[in-house]
Amino acid sequence: MEADILDLLDDQNKIMLKMLEIVSESQQWYSVHELSQRLNVVERTVQRYIHQLEDTLDEYNEVKDSYIKLTYEKYNGVLLESETGSNYLNFKNHILENDETIQILKKILFEEFYSVNQYAMSYFVSENAIRKSLKKIKGFLNLYGLSLSRSSFQIEGEEKKIRIIGYIIGWVTFKGVTWPFDSIDQLKAYNAVDSFSQSVGIKFSDVHRKQMAYMMAVNFIRLRKNHVIELEPHWKDYVNVPALLATLPPAKTFVDNYNIYVESELVFYALLLQMKIKIYESEDLKQRIFDFHQKKQSDIYQTTTLFVTRFHDTLVPIPAEIKERFFITSFCAHLFCRVFNQLKVDIDGHSVINESDYDYPTLKENLTFFIQSLHKESNQSIFLEKDFLLQKYLLLFSSVTPLNYYEPPIRLFLDTDLPFFVKESIITKITDRFKHDFNISFLTHQLLHESDIVLTNIPNIIEEQQRFSYKVHLFDFPIKSSDFQEIEKKLKIVAKMKSQVFI
Numbered sequence: 001m002e003a004d005i006l007d008l009l010d011d012q013n014k015i016m017l018k019m020l021e022i023v024s025e026s027q028q029w030y031s032v033h034e035l036s037q038r039l040n041v042v043e044r045t046v047q048r049y050i051h052q053l054e055d056t057l058d059e060y061n062e063v064k065d066s067y068i069k070l071t072y073e074k075y076n077g078v079l080l081e082s083e084t085g086s087n088y089l090n091f092k093n094h095i096l097e098n099d100e101t102i103q104i105l106k107k108i109l110f111e112e113f114y115s116v117n118q119y120a121m122s123y124f125v126s127e128n129a130i131r132k133s134l135k136k137i138k139g140f141l142n143l144y145g146l147s148l149s150r151s152s153f154q155i156e157g158e159e160k161k162i163r164i165i166g167y168i169i170g171w172v173t174f175k176g177v178t179w180p181f182d183s184i185d186q187l188k189a190y191n192a193v194d195s196f197s198q199s200v201g202i203k204f205s206d207v208h209r210k211q212m213a214y215m216m217a218v219n220f221i222r223l224r225k226n227h228v229i230e231l232e233p234h235w236k237d238y239v240n241v242p243a244l245l246a247t248l249p250p251a252k253t254f255v256d257n258y259n260i261y262v263e264s265e266l267v268f269y270a271l272l273l274q275m276k277i278k279i280y281e282s283e284d285l286k287q288r289i290f291d292f293h294q295k296k297q298s299d300i301y302q303t304t305t306l307f308v309t310r311f312h313d314t315l316v317p318i319p320a321e322i323k324e325r326f327f328i329t330s331f332c333a334h335l336f337c338r339v340f341n342q343l344k345v346d347i348d349g350h351s352v353i354n355e356s357d358y359d360y361p362t363l364k365e366n367l368t369f370f371i372q373s374l375h376k377e378s379n380q381s382i383f384l385e386k387d388f389l390l391q392k393y394l395l396l397f398s399s400v401t402p403l404n405y406y407e408p409p410i411r412l413f414l415d416t417d418l419p420f421f422v423k424e425s426i427i428t429k430i431t432d433r434f435k436h437d438f439n440i441s442f443l444t445h446q447l448l449h450e451s452d453i454v455l456t457n458i459p460n461i462i463e464e465q466q467r468f469s470y471k472v473h474l475f476d477f478p479i480k481s482s483d484f485q486e487i488e489k490k491l492k493i494v495a496k497m498k499s500q501v502f503i
Contacts, residue, residue, distance in 0.1 A: 001349040002172050008101045008136050016053045023080040024088050031077035060094050093177045101133040109166050111225050113153045159227050164340055167218045168349035176210035181217040189213040200282040208278050231264035237298040239270040275336045275347050280328045303380050304331045316401050333392040337385045361499040362406040367393050404439040408498035413443045413451035426479055433484055438491050452494045
């Protein structure tokens with residue numbers, strides 16, 4: 001979701017963030033010409049944005065009491081210096097937090113935006129700029145199956161989806177650096193999380209603690225605005241509210257402190273907890289959750305049991321030492337997918353392994369067929385969510401064996417006049433660089449005709465017409481980063497050609 005949120009920013013903020021990303025890659029000078037090429041804007045525009053970034057950094061340093069210095073010299077270009085690398089993330093948050101469209105989106109989420117005219121008068125922003133922001137926000141919401149009312153400026157759609165999207169937006173935008181929920185007592189929210197973690201014996205990291213507090217805050221705000229979660233019948237197979245209130249003291253305290261007596265709200269809170277893998281570090285909670293799902297033979301429990309069994313039997317064996325973790329991870333993914341169907345991100349806003357369409361075509365094809373076979377066998381609707389499940393199953397697959405497991409082998413041949421140990425060093429470097437992405441091996445004999453790609457530093461041993469094809473890479477020792485980039489391009493071409501034959 002982060003990429004979608006960044007698309008909401010005004011052009012100036014987008015360019016400044018892209019420029020910051022480039023110049024923070026390493027502590028070196030970046031010429032205006034290089035920045036112009038990488039940003040795809042003319043050099044005069046780059047110079048203008050450099051000065052804007054300087055001004056914004058000065059403002060940030062003063063407000064946050066930090067040190068990030070951007071030095072610009074006519075013939076050298078731009079150099080970025082900082083006390084710590086983490087400052088860049090904080091500065092990125094600073095830009096997001098102060099972007100006009102993000103501020104409007106935040107008010108819309110919490111139903112504090114009432115009219116274009118009123119907002120323009122209150123914040124001294126032109127009405128045209130506000131309408132431009134609203135148009136971008138509508139497009140953003142449409143990506144996630146939500147819409148924006150023209151009259152009330154309220155978000156319309158399923159309440160459960162509004163809440164999860166609201167939480168994800170808050171987390172992705174602010175990352176716990178700031179507390180964006182003005183109407184919610186921050187200390188009280190964190191105390192509730194701490195009380196829960198202590199009672200169930202789970203030590204939350206700072207990130208987990210902040211995530212749970214953010215999630216609580218969004219739920220509180222929406223409920224206070226009289227937006228109540230609709231209880232779906234199958235949820236009662238997932239959560240036993242009476243048992244939780246009777247045997248888990250923090251649950252009863254939470255209900256009493258926040259006056260949450262609506263069953264659907266309590267079930268929704270419990271479901272969100274069940275989707276977080278961290279919760280299963282409590283043996284008591286883990287046993288409670290799985291015992292109830294097994295007793296009810298919930299579709300989530302059946303789906304996960306079938307998936308793990310068939311994965312182990314038909315794809316690759318799951319090692320005994322990770323089998324429980326494998327089950328829990330897939331259980332959480334299936335539960336999220338069932339509750340928030342047709343959502344292209346996970347509970348923390350991540351869309352994972354988006355390169356899978358290109359780099360692992362055979363594995364993707366096998367997993368797609370696997371998902372289809374699971375649906376045919378079980379008739380469970382969860383297995384219709386192919387795009388979401390494919391991403392999660394790729395991650396699960398990678399926990400057992402390399403993602404290139406099913407990919408066709410690519411044979412490389414190193415033909416060179418270099419000493420033996422230098423050749424071995426080059427082979428090791430290339431293998432280590434690409435072994436996780438491609439199923440590569442080096443031929444050890446003089447078998448040029450059996451190789452897919454020849455690597456050489458001697459141009460005259462190869463026919464002229466093949467020298468610049470994907471079958472040959474000519475390099476000058478020592479091998480450089482540009483060589484690795486060219487080799488990767490050629491590997492992708494060969495992998496794509498071979499996968500079309502394998503599939």
